[in-house]
Amino acid sequence: MSEPTGAARRRGPFKVGDQVQLTDPKGRHYTFTLEAGKNFHTHKGSFPHDELIGAPEGSVVRTTGNVAYLALRPLLPDYVLSMPRGAAVVYPKDAGQILAFADIFPGARVVEAGVGSGSLSSFLLRAIGDQGMLHSYERREDFAEIAQQNVERYFGGPHPAWQLTVGDLQDNLSDTDVDRVILDMLAPWECLEAVSKALVPGGILCCYVATTTQLARTVESIREIGSFNEPTSWESMIRNWHVEGLAVRPDHRMIGHTGFLLTARRLADGVEPPMRRRRPAKGAYGEDYTGPNADGGSGR
Numbered sequence: 001m002s003e004p005t006g007a008a009r010r011r012g013p014f015k016v017g018d019q020v021q022l023t024d025p026k027g028r029h030y031t032f033t034l035e036a037g038k039n040f041h042t043h044k045g046s047f048p049h050d051e052l053i054g055a056p057e058g059s060v061v062r063t064t065g066n067v068a069y070l071a072l073r074p075l076l077p078d079y080v081l082s083m084p085r086g087a088a089v090v091y092p093k094d095a096g097q098i099l100a101f102a103d104i105f106p107g108a109r110v111v112e113a114g115v116g117s118g119s120l121s122s123f124l125l126r127a128i129g130d131q132g133m134l135h136s137y138e139r140r141e142d143f144a145e146i147a148q149q150n151v152e153r154y155f156g157g158p159h160p161a162w163q164l165t166v167g168d169l170q171d172n173l174s175d176t177d178v179d180r181v182i183l184d185m186l187a188p189w190e191c192l193e194a195v196s197k198a199l200v201p202g203g204i205l206c207c208y209v210a211t212t213t214q215l216a217r218t219v220e221s222i223r224e225i226g227s228f229n230e231p232t233s234w235e236s237m238i239r240n241w242h243v244e245g246l247a248v249r250p251d252h253r254m255i256g257h258t259g260f261l262l263t264a265r266r267l268a269d270g271v272e273p274p275m276r277r278r279r280p281a282k283g284a285y286g287e288d289y290t291g292p293n294a295d296g297g298s299g300r
């Protein structure tokens with residue numbers, strides 16, 4: 001049985017062309033590609049790449065200035081945060097949520113837009129594997145190019161399951177029988193008609209949006225279009241901990257906000273969505289609220 005694309009790049013001793021992530025004594029990371037005959041330079045001396053070629057992962061190299069660096073291959077979460085960016089990337093914490101709650105499985109047929117820098121594309125490709133299909137749409141040619149380079153560098157060449165189209169999703173979406181659609185863009189509501197036609201019954205739409213106003217408009221538009229069940233919306237936060245002696249506490253810094261996620265499932269054609277009944281809106285002190293969306297957003 002042949003290995004999945006990219007697997008050979010991620011196991012065994014270091015080889016020419018591998019990505020290496022160095023960690024210095026202060027925990028700072030440096031990433032580079034191994035080339036025979038080259039030197040890696042730091043402000044505290046250098047060392048030849050050849051010292052790492054053939055060495056196992058987890059080796060320690062010393063510079064001419066006697067500073068020790070730990071050498072490992074970058075994990076995908078490290079890689080996407082260090083790769084060149086066009087647009088803002090989906091952070092690993094959100095990619096993990098998308099893989100779990102949009103239920104991305106090996107062999108799945110997935111559509112994604114926009115591609116941005118290719119962070120989410122890389123996570124999706126790894127999850128669907130060589131037998132799946134990921135068709136990614138990106139309206140900006142320059143971003144599509146950056147994403148293509150990032151994804152190909154990570155997998156060590158073109159991924160057999162990946163197709164990348166430059167153009168707006170809503171004007172170009174040609175796929176049918178799609179299991180999952182992931183939208184990370186400014187105006188997902190503009191794509192809902194096209195996405196609804198592409199998804200199989202039971203298929204999942206997952207949207208990642210940065211602001212509350214985008215979230216509200218996306219959810220209301222999904223309700224309006226009628227071919228999805230009631231969307232579920234959430235955000236996730238990760239708080240790292242400092243654990244040292246008696247100082248066991250949350251880190252002082254964290255990523256405060258990335259975005260909101262929502263999922264909704266495609267209903268069978270002609271089915272009326274069994275929407276939750278929403279109570280009439282109340283103001284902060286329980287008084288009857290008569291402002292915008294006083295009907296709870298139902299339009300009734």
Ligand SMILES: C[S@@+](CC[C@H](N)C(=O)[O-])C[C@H]1O[C@@H](n2cnc3c(N)ncnc32)[C@H](O)[C@@H]1O
Nearest residue numbers: 087090114115116117118119120139168169185
């Ligand atoms: C935040 S970036 C996506 C980041 C990407 N998910 C990643 O993880 O690297 C949003 C991208 O959507 C693209 N975009 C916006 N609307 C689009 C549309 N209707 N069709 C295709 N691409 C779109 C933008 O050009 C931009 O590159």
